Amino acid sequence: MLAKGPDAASLERFIAAAPLGQQAAMRALLALARRPRGAALLSLLSPLDQLPSGLLAMARYDDPDISRPLGWDAAAVIARGRRLRRAEGRP
Amino acid sequence: MSARLAQRLQAEVCVIGSGAGGAPVAAELAEGGVRVALLEEGAWHDPDHFTARSPEMLARLYREGGQTFTLGRPPIMLPLGRGIGGTTLINSGTCFRTPAHVLARWQREYGIEVSEDSLRPCFERVEEAISVDTVTPELAGGNAAVVRRGAERLRWSYGYLRRNARGCVGSGVCTLGCPTSAKQHTGITYIPRAQRAGAQILTGAQAKRVLIERGRAAGVLARLEGGATLEVRAPTVVVAAGTINTPLLLKRSGLAGRSGQLGRNLSLHPATAVFARMDEIVDMARGVPQSLYIDHFAEQGIMLEGSAGPPAYAALALPLTGARHAEAMRAFRQLAVFGLMVSDSSRGSVAALGSRPLIRYDMNAADLQRFRDGLVRMRELFSAAGAREIYLPLPAGVDPEMARRRDLKLMAFHPLGTARAHARPDQGVVDGSLAVHGLRGLYIADGSVLPSSLGVNPQLTIMALATRLALSLLEGDGSV
Numbered sequence A: 001m002l003a004k005g006p007d008a009a010s011l012e013r014f015i016a017a018a019p020l021g022q023q024a025a026m027r028a029l030l031a032l033a034r035r036p037r038g039a040a041l042l043s044l045l046s047p048l049d050q051l052p053s054g055l056l057a058m059a060r061y062d063d064p065d066i067s068r069p070l071g072w073d074a075a076a077v078i079a080r081g082r083r084l085r086r087a088e089g090r091p
Numbered sequence B: 001m002s003a004r005l006a007q008r009l010q011a012e013v014c015v016i017g018s019g020a021g022g023a024p025v026a027a028e029l030a031e032g033g034v035r036v037a038l039l040e041e042g043a044w045h046d047p048d049h050f051t052a053r054s055p056e057m058l059a060r061l062y063r064e065g066g067q068t069f070t071l072g073r074p075p076i077m078l079p080l081g082r083g084i085g086g087t088t089l090i091n092s093g094t095c096f097r098t099p100a101h102v103l104a105r106w107q108r109e110y111g112i113e114v115s116e117d118s119l120r121p122c123f124e125r126v127e128e129a130i131s132v133d134t135v136t137p138e139l140a141g142g143n144a145a146v147v148r149r150g151a152e153r154l155r156w157s158y159g160y161l162r163r164n165a166r167g168c169v170g171s172g173v174c175t176l177g178c179p180t181s182a183k184q185h186t187g188i189t190y191i192p193r194a195q196r197a198g199a200q201i202l203t204g205a206q207a208k209r210v211l212i213e214r215g216r217a218a219g220v221l222a223r224l225e226g227g228a229t230l231e232v233r234a235p236t237v238v239v240a241a242g243t244i245n246t247p248l249l250l251k252r253s254g255l256a257g258r259s260g261q262l263g264r265n266l267s268l269h270p271a272t273a274v275f276a277r278m279d280e281i282v283d284m285a286r287g288v289p290q291s292l293y294i295d296h297f298a299e300q301g302i303m304l305e306g307s308a309g310p311p312a313y314a315a316l317a318l319p320l321t322g323a324r325h326a327e328a329m330r331a332f333r334q335l336a337v338f339g340l341m342v343s344d345s346s347r348g349s350v351a352a353l354g355s356r357p358l359i360r361y362d363m364n365a366a367d368l369q370r371f372r373d374g375l376v377r378m379r380e381l382f383s384a385a386g387a388r389e390i391y392l393p394l395p396a397g398v399d400p401e402m403a404r405r406r407d408l409k410l411m412a413f414h415p416l417g418t419a420r421a422h423a424r425p426d427q428g429v430v431d432g433s434l435a436v437h438g439l440r441g442l443y444i445a446d447g448s449v450l451p452s453s454l455g456v457n458p459q460l461t462i463m464a465l466a467t468r469l470a471l472s473l474l475e476g477d478g479s480v
């Protein structure tokens, strides 16, 4: 499900921010969640066990090509914020 | 920690942490003419580098990338901020004064002086400092409009939230770093004030040990980025490292353990979110994500509050998988979401596991029942609002009435209580004036001192108590 490219890299940075022991476990679970049969297995478990599927989905919908058609343009939000900060002299 | 001593600093007060507790103390004291050094483990996060992209901002602005969990039944995700502004940098900006019944309970059960009258001037002072104002219906956006409609049809009491924002344009990413610097977190309010008044603010400085000499605070040993050691000599130390890290620091220092309460009494105010698919376009990411509350069930310990975000947020939080997840996400513009928080009577603990916190928390039967009741209410709310489909955060086929602990998908944003205030030294870590029992010159001013769950968001309570501490130190009660 996770595309190669920028969103894969941002997910990797996200995982790398976790405590060391947790990173290995999360990578293993993410590998499982990437496979259709693994994902099906995880979906039978408790809500927290579904976190890897959720993280893959977060990375996927963080991709501007996917989020823009859904009405969300992060770059435009940031550009407007920057403009307003400058105009109003905020930090 | 490196044995290399890189720097030695002299101050009158050393403050540890720049969040809701530490920043107001530093600013008020510095403006009162006190020589302050503030140590913050994290960095100053430049808004020019905010991207509104979830994975990236979580990794940069949150402690452990926001991937801190409690161990227990059920495990709970517990995100915390790390950097100038602490958790206020990435919070939703909601501002509640401490409910009167909570203050009354603290006076009655913990013997601490926290009357509404005594705290009112501190609340007013904080609210002015961080520009607290009520959200307008226009800024609240479509998500709040859906929920408001449901609440009105059910005749439930609701209101627009008060927030610390100025010039907010409803860009919907408060928890990913406000791109307009509209949210008045402590990093852009109190910290610049402290700096202007001469306080030294050190980032990348992790307090390792509080120094005590002859029963009195003497300073702090910190580790700087790169491994060098900094010693701040100060006869007064205010610890404000937050509910999870304050007990770890004090335990490392061999302090404040006499009551047996340090690291215990952890309340979390656990939360979950319910999604619904509407017929109308909602665009949940437009508007203030946390803009409306429903307090109709507050007496039962159930508070409903807004929570929303961009597609990446929804994709992570939606309680669906596979094709159903994809189908719901295709209709993202029609999705509405609202949060449910439980004022918990369960209590957990924080201990050290190497340099990391081991956070234990098991939910008791009463809180589980509150979640069941709350989820039933949320279903009623979205049905009344006209939802086409409602997505409860439970495994398929589990009714809210029958939900077990392990069925719940929980997060918590308001950890409190691990160095609780109590008038009696055998029952609390600090007294009502936030002084650590049995030691001179050592104070705690963060969420860890609040002895119970508030039932509402805690930043204003923490800031008001921190302000009261600073003012009393300036008056000489605490002998700065």
Ligand SMILES: Cc1cc2nc3c(=O)[nH]c(=O)nc-3n(C[C@H](O)[C@H](O)[C@H](O)COP(=O)(O)OP(=O)(O)OC[C@H]3O[C@@H](n4cnc5c(N)ncnc54)[C@H](O)[C@@H]3O)c2cc1C
Residues within 6 Å of the ligand: B016, B017, B018, B019, B020, B021, B022, B039, B040, B041, B042, B079, B080, B081, B082, B083, B084, B085, B086, B087, B088, B090, B091, B092, B093, B094, B095, B096, B175, B205, B206, B207, B208, B240, B241, B242, B243, B245, B246, B249, B290, B413, B414, B415, B445, B446, B447, B448, B457, B458, B459, B460, B462
């Ligand atoms: C996503 C989210 C949304 C929230 N929304 C709201 C809201 O809308 N309204 C509200 O009232 N509350 C909200 N909260 C909670 C609120 O922000 C916190 O309760 C509050 O900031 C806690 O204040 P504090 O001073 O105890 O700790 P923090 O604000 O967390 O500050 C502690 C600081 O100490 C630093 N630190 C820790 N250890 C050390 C050390 N050893 N040396 C040096 N520095 C150290 C940390 O890096 C941190 O910067 C939210 C929380 C989250 C996670």
Ligand code: SF4
Residues within 6 Å of the ligand: B093, B165, B167, B168, B169, B170, B171, B172, B173, B174, B175, B177, B178, B179, B180, B181, B182, B183, B287, B288, B289
């Ligand atoms: S809604 Fe947007 S502009 Fe308003 S405080 Fe939140 S992030 Fe800032």
